[in-house]
Amino acid sequence: MLKHDELGLSNDNVLEMYRLMVLARRIDERMWLLNRAGKIPFVVSCQGQEAQQVAAAFALDRSKDYTAPYYRDVGVVLALGMTAKELMLQAFAKAEDPNSAGRQMPGHFGSQKLRILSGSSPVTTQVPHAVGIGLACKMNQDSSIAYVTLGEGSTNQGDFHEGANFAAVHKLPVIIMVENNQYAISVPLNRQVACEKISDRAIGYGMPGVTVDGNNPLVVYQAVKEAADRARSGNGPSLIETISYRLTPHSSDDNERTYRSSEEVEQAKEKDGLIVFKQYLIENNVLTEDLDAEIEKQVKEEIDQATDYAETAPYPSPESLYHGVYYE
Amino acid sequence: MAQMTMIQAITDALRTELKNDENVLVFGEDVGQNGGVFRATEGLQAEFGEDRVFDTPLAESGIGGLAIGLATQGFRPVPEIQFFGFVYEVMDSISGQMARMRYRSGNTMNAPITIRSPFGGGVHTPEMHADSLEGLMAQQPGLKVVIPSNPYDAKGLLIASIRDNDPVIFLEHMKLYRSFRDEVPEEAYEVELGKAKVTREGNDITFIAYGAMVQASVKAAEELEKEGISAEVIDLRTVSPLDTETIVESVKKTGRAVVVQEAQRQAGVAAHIVAEIQERAILHLEAPVLRVAAPDTVYAFTQAEEVWLPNHNDIVEKAKEVINY
Numbered sequence: 001m002l003k004h005d006e007l008g009l010s011n012d013n014v015l016e017m018y019r020l021m022v023l024a025r026r027i028d029e030r031m032w033l034l035n036r037a038g039k040i041p042f043v044v045s046c047q048g049q050e051a052q053q054v055a056a057a058f059a060l061d062r063s064k065d066y067t068a069p070y071y072r073d074v075g076v077v078l079a080l081g082m083t084a085k086e087l088m089l090q091a092f093a094k095a096e097d098p099n100s101a102g103r104q105m106p107g108h109f110g111s112q113k114l115r116i117l118s119g120s121s122p123v124t125t126q127v128p129h130a131v132g133i134g135l136a137c138k139m140n141q142d143s144s145i146a147y148v149t150l151g152e153g154s155t156n157q158g159d160f161h162e163g164a165n166f167a168a169v170h171k172l173p174v175i176i177m178v179e180n181n182q183y184a185i186s187v188p189l190n191r192q193v194a195c196e197k198i199s200d201r202a203i204g205y206g207m208p209g210v211t212v213d214g215n216n217p218l219v220v221y222q223a224v225k226e227a228a229d230r231a232r233s234g235n236g237p238s239l240i241e242t243i244s245y246r247l248t249p250h251s252s253d254d255n256e257r258t259y260r261s262s263e264e265v266e267q268a269k270e271k272d273g274l275i276v277f278k279q280y281l282i283e284n285n286v287l288t289e290d291l292d293a294e295i296e297k298q299v300k301e302e303i304d305q306a307t308d309y310a311e312t313a314p315y316p317s318p319e320s321l322y323h324g325v326y327y328e
Numbered sequence: 329m330a331q332m333t334m335i336q337a338i339t340d341a342l343r344t345e346l347k348n349d350e351n352v353l354v355f356g357e358d359v360g361q362n363g364g365v366f367r368a369t370e371g372l373q374a375e376f377g378e379d380r381v382f383d384t385p386l387a388e389s390g391i392g393g394l395a396i397g398l399a400t401q402g403f404r405p406v407p408e409i410q411f412f413g414f415v416y417e418v419m420d421s422i423s424g425q426m427a428r429m430r431y432r433s434g435n436t437m438n439a440p441i442t443i444r445s446p447f448g449g450g451v452h453t454p455e456m457h458a459d460s461l462e463g464l465m466a467q468q469p470g471l472k473v474v475i476p477s478n479p480y481d482a483k484g485l486l487i488a489s490i491r492d493n494d495p496v497i498f499l500e501h502m503k504l505y506r507s508f509r510d511e512v513p514e515e516a517y518e519v520e521l522g523k524a525k526v527t528r529e530g531n532d533i534t535f536i537a538y539g540a541m542v543q544a545s546v547k548a549a550e551e552l553e554k555e556g557i558s559a560e561v562i563d564l565r566t567v568s569p570l571d572t573e574t575i576v577e578s579v580k581k582t583g584r585a586v587v588v589q590e591a592q593r594q595a596g597v598a599a600h601i602v603a604e605i606q607e608r609a610i611l612h613l614e615a616p617v618l619r620v621a622a623p624d625t626v627y628a629f630t631q632a633e634e635v636w637l638p639n640h641n642d643i644v645e646k647a648k649e650v651i652n653y
Binding site: 066068097098099100101102103104108110111112117118120122125127128129130131132133134135136137139140146158159161162163165166169323324325326327328 | 398399
């Protein structure tokens with residue numbers, strides 16, 4: 001099995017990656033509790049995809065690269081520097097939410113400061129946007145790259161095709177990462193695509209495409225790093241497919257019992273990237289159960305504080321709805 | 329001052345802004361090497377290079393999305409949609425994305441994009457080339473919708489659009505492209521967005537129009553003058569935001585109005601203007617405000633185009649109805 005030191009990752013690096021994965025998972029779990037308690041209107045989960053998300057973000061240059069994440073990417077935005085508090089402000093739709101000032105659904109990330117492009121509900125629109133950012137990076141010659149993610153169902157959208165094609169024609173510094181979690185809400189992969197792998201689609205655009213195990217953050221890191229190096233050196237875009245499984249229903253408003261069995265979900269949980277990575281870290285003497293308990297404790301405190309803060313923060317005023325429609 | 333057609337004035341505006349601001353980029357289908365299907369971008373790639381004036385793959389949604397990504401990084405993209413009937417392919421980029429970028433980011437991002445596109449009837453184009461879809465655009469908060477009626481305005485409005493910090497849909501009526509010339513200054517100048525122009529002064533009735541219907545309205549006014557009726561003509565220049573003040577001021581003076589649009593009648597810009605007039609000037613009205621518009625059918629096939637399109641005779645007729653009410 002691939003080892004983190006072979007990838008140039010230190011013990012501290014992988015421990016920080018693990019902490020962010022745990023943080024993402026526990027934030028998500030807390031949001032479900034808050035939703036079921038009637039305190040926040042909606043949750044759309046990252047559970048089952050945190051490992052690949054954090055690993056991919058770590059393979060970028062987080063000081064200068066641009067990202068256009070999709071709505072499950074809690075792990076990506078945390079790794080880029082968004083805080084639990086900011087995510088909770090978004091979940092509670094409070095005025096101080098840096099993503100949208102309380103105007104957008106949870107999971108619709110955006111931050112000028114962190115170079116995260118504002119995303120919206122129609123899926124895959126972020127792909128051509130990221131390609132535009134890739135073109136801007138190329139024109140500015142600042143060696144930044146654009147990283148965009150989407151679900152496997154979204155690769156059926158025209159915007160996936162139009163964006164990927166343009167990026168390849170102009171050899172733009174873009175990484176398109178498809179987080180294949182097996183379901184587009186209720187429709188399984190085999191009712192979404194006829195090709196064997198989503199990465200097979202890359203050949204149609206003339207770009208490299210790989211499929212990796214999304215539950216193994218080290219192979220995801222390796223694939224994204226290679227793609228980032230390729231993009232940065234002027235060799236164009238890449239398509240990466242990461243295979244994992246959505247461990248929760250599509251959202252807090254979805255009933256997964258109508259389309260998949262609990263046995264299937266339970267089986268997938270055994271391969272959960274978070275658990276796989278914890279095992280790896282323990283086996284490689286990077287993590288101990290004691291240290292893990294300490295991480296969990298700190299994460300819980302951070303989320304408690306974030307929740308308390310966000311719950312009592314003010315909502316945007318109704319008058320504010322007139323602002324930001326046009327330049328003022 | 330040079331005499332220019334509207335298409336030349338548009339090319340001149342693009343050249344002016346490409347020269348003036350290195351963040352201005354012009355792209356779209358066939359706009360580079362070919363200079364555009366109407367030659368609006370002729371010579372610009374040769375002058376400014378392939379980085380700043382470039383051909384895109386044939387993919388309208390991709391063009392819109394690309395513009396958004398570039399705009400968020402400080403560029404001022406001026407993409408062309410080859411014919412505005414093809415806008416449906418890029419509707420989400422326009423109405424779902426660029427128009428809302430500022431709002432949904434809590435005013436931290438913006439999308440200063442100017443989408444240029446030819447539209448309008450009377451030049452025997454095939455299906456989906458001639459449709460007047462400005463009403464669809466005008467209903468979207470966050471967008472500005474600009475429609476010049478002459479070469480001078482075309483240059484000044486296009487420069488103002490490119491410099492504007494919000495997304496602008498800039499619609500160029502195909503029939504006006506080469507139908508007449510105007511004095512167009514060589515230097516850069518702006519015609520203010522959101523400001524209508526009183527093209528012709530009059531006292532008995534106000535015609536409110538935009539695009540090719542301005543000419544038709546002026547022609548109608550000239551005919552009515554022979555009969556002793558003095559018509560004022562307002563050229564909206566910008567359909568959204570609408571210059572309601574100028575419209576209402578004129579109607580208060582004349583007491584009568586006809587609103588003219590080339591688009592189909594239902595739920596159009598004209599209907600909105602009529603509503604604004606009723607709300608703001610009803611006590612000044614001597615007669616109901618009427619509309620001249622195309623029938624509520626799909627844009628006519630070529631043989632029936634002249635029957636389908638509103639013209640100056642329709643305006644004269646409608647004006648007499650109002651006058652004789």
